[in-house]
Amino acid sequence: xxxxxxxxxxxxxxxxxxxxxxxxxxxxxxxxxxxxxxxxxxxxxxxxxxxxxxxxxxxxxxxxxxxxxxxxxxxxxxxxxxxxxxxxxxxxxxxxxxxxxxxxxxxxxxxxxxxxxxxxxxxxxxxxxxxxxxxxxxxxxxxxxxxxxxxxxxxxxxxxxxxxxxxxxxxxxxxxxxxxxxxxxxxxxxxxxxxxxxxxxxxxxxxxxxxxxxxxxxxxxxxxxxxxxxxxxxxxxxxxxxxxxxxxxxxxxxxxxxxxxxxxxxxxxxxxxxxxxxxxxxxxxxxxxxxxxxxxxxxxxxxxxxxxxxxxxxxxxxxxxxxxxxxxxxxxxxxxxxxxxxxxxxxxxxxxxxxxxxxxxxxxxxxxxxxxxxxxxxxxxxxxxxxxxxxxxxxxx
Numbered sequence: 001x002x003x004x005x006x007x008x009x010x011x012x013x014x015x016x017x018x019x020x021x022x023x024x025x026x027x028x029x030x031x032x033x034x035x036x037x038x039x040x041x042x043x044x045x046x047x048x049x050x051x052x053x054x055x056x057x058x059x060x061x062x063x064x065x066x067x068x069x070x071x072x073x074x075x076x077x078x079x080x081x082x083x084x085x086x087x088x089x090x091x092x093x094x095x096x097x098x099x100x101x102x103x104x105x106x107x108x109x110x111x112x113x114x115x116x117x118x119x120x121x122x123x124x125x126x127x128x129x130x131x132x133x134x135x136x137x138x139x140x141x142x143x144x145x146x147x148x149x150x151x152x153x154x155x156x157x158x159x160x161x162x163x164x165x166x167x168x169x170x171x172x173x174x175x176x177x178x179x180x181x182x183x184x185x186x187x188x189x190x191x192x193x194x195x196x197x198x199x200x201x202x203x204x205x206x207x208x209x210x211x212x213x214x215x216x217x218x219x220x221x222x223x224x225x226x227x228x229x230x231x232x233x234x235x236x237x238x239x240x241x242x243x244x245x246x247x248x249x250x251x252x253x254x255x256x257x258x259x260x261x262x263x264x265x266x267x268x269x270x271x272x273x274x275x276x277x278x279x280x281x282x283x284x285x286x287x288x289x290x291x292x293x294x295x296x297x298x299x300x301x302x303x304x305x306x307x308x309x310x311x312x313x314x315x316x317x318x319x320x321x322x323x324x325x326x327x328x329x330x331x332x333x334x335x336x337x338x339x340x341x342x343x344x345x346x347x348x349x350x351x352x353x354x355x356x357x358x359x360x361x362x363x364x365x366x367x368x369x370x371x372x373x374x375x376x377x378x379x380x381x382x383x384x385x386x387x388x389x390x391x392x393x394x395x396x397x
Contacts, residue, residue, distance in 0.1 A: 038121075039070065041114050045104070048111035062108050069100045069115060076122045090126045097122055098139075105146045113158060116143040120162045124169030136166035212248035216241050262302035264288055268323070271309045275321055278313040280342075285325045293336055297385035300366040301338050304383035307359050308340035316344025316379060327387065334387045335368070343378040359383075 048054075049062050072093040101115040116139055123135040140162045147158070223237035265288060275282035290298055305323070312321050324339040360370045368385035 041117065042066070042070070044111040044114055045108075048108065054108065058108065062104060065100050065104050069097055069104070069118070072096045072100075073118050073122055076126050094119075094122060094126065094135075098142075101139075102142050102146050105143075106149065110147070110150050113143065113147060116140070116158075116162055117165055120166030121169045124166045125173045129170065129174065132166070132170050136163065136170075139166065208251045209248060212244050212251070215244050216248075219244070262299055262306065264290065264298050264302045264305065264325075267302040267305045268325075271305060271323060274309055274313055280312065280318055281320045283320075283322045285323060288325050289327065290336075292334070292387045293385070294366075294388070296366045297336065297368065297387070300363050300368055300385050301336065301383055303362055304338055304359055304370065304381070305340065307355050308381045308383075311355070311379075312340070312342045312344065316342050318342035318344030318378060328384075330384075332386070335384045336387050338383045339380065341375055341378060341380040343376075 045062070045066055049059055049066070052059070054062065076090060076093045076097075097115075097119050101112075101119050105112040105115060120136050120139045123132050123139060127135055140159050143162060144159055219237045219241045223234045223241070226234040226237065268284060268288065272282055272284050309321075309323075312318055321340065321342045324337075324341075326337045326339070328335050328337050356370070356372055363370045363383055363385065366385050368383060370384075371380075371382040373380065
């Protein structure tokens with residue numbers, strides 16, 4: 001957990017973006033490779049065409065039909081996976097696949113039976129749950145009837161494969177759709193929170209400055225009227241204006257300080273998101289009990305948590321992180337203790353970085369302390385702050 005730059009900086013960018021459209025060419029290629037690798041199961045139809053067991057016309061027709069089938073499958077899975085159901089587009093391509101699969105299997109032989117698996121996958125990925133629940137069994141029934149005509153034994157396993165893979169892809173499609181909905185919901189919540197914060201800021205500014213600015217305007221007008229005949233009274237009004245403006249400036253600075261002060265509950269929520277996004281398994285505490293904790297102490301702990309988690313994500317290379325928040329009784333009085341421990345390789349340096357040095361100064365200013373160092377196979381940071389103002393801690397002695 002030192003300030004050295006580590007390879008973990010780029011790890012969040014390599015996460016699989018489930019339910020999001022590819023943004024760059026690399027992501028398009030990765031998605032195409034993930035979908036196209038399953039086409040290896042078409043080796044039987046391709047081998048059947050290459051073997052030359054059919055007439056030239058049947059071979060050409062089979063190649064054209066297989067190309068059309070694969071094109072329809074790729075368009076369906078690549079374009080529609082996780083997206084809202086598009087009836088004209090999806091139904092048309094499913095109809096093409098639904099006709100070609102039994103036709104090619106019926107006319108060219110048993111080697112083409114695997115096409116029904118791709119029909120089942122396409123139904124599971126693109127159709128709504130209700131439609132997929134009958135389309136997949138219907139695909140299996142058609143497959144069974146064609147196999148019965150061809151007189152091929154042992155098709156029970158293939159039927160089971162059609163069922164299992166089809167409904168497995170229904171689950172994958174539902175997972176992707178749910179992920180998309182969660183992303184939209186999170187974006188909506190963030191937007192609403194930003195709007196609420198703007199409204200709060202507007203209300204606070206009105207309450208802070210509305211009265212002061214109105215008073216300054218009124219006294220300025222009075223001073224202007226009194227200046228020719230009563231300069232002493234005008235001077236008094238100017239002095240009042242100066243006093244009001246100074247107080248307004250103090251109020252604004254206090255308000256800005258409050259806006260900038262981090263909150264521990266918000267930092268804990270952000271920590272969960274940051275660690276999850278970085279691929280770090282997080283063990284987080286429940287809602288913190290901040291009763292009796294001064295704002296300055298809470299702010300110092302929030303800064304400590306932010307610094308510790310930043311180091312875990314960026315520099316430690318850890319895959320697990322334990323965050324604990326505990327009330328303790330010490331000889332100096334009650335304290336709130338924050339512990340952040342990871343299993344990474346950070347913290348090997350002998351000299352603390354600028355972040356930990358600044359954090360130590362911030363905690364000492366709030367009457368707290370900081371401990372940071374290696375712990376077992378990882379790094380551990382412990383920050384403590386008093387849970388009552390310094391004057392109240394020793395009052396009961």
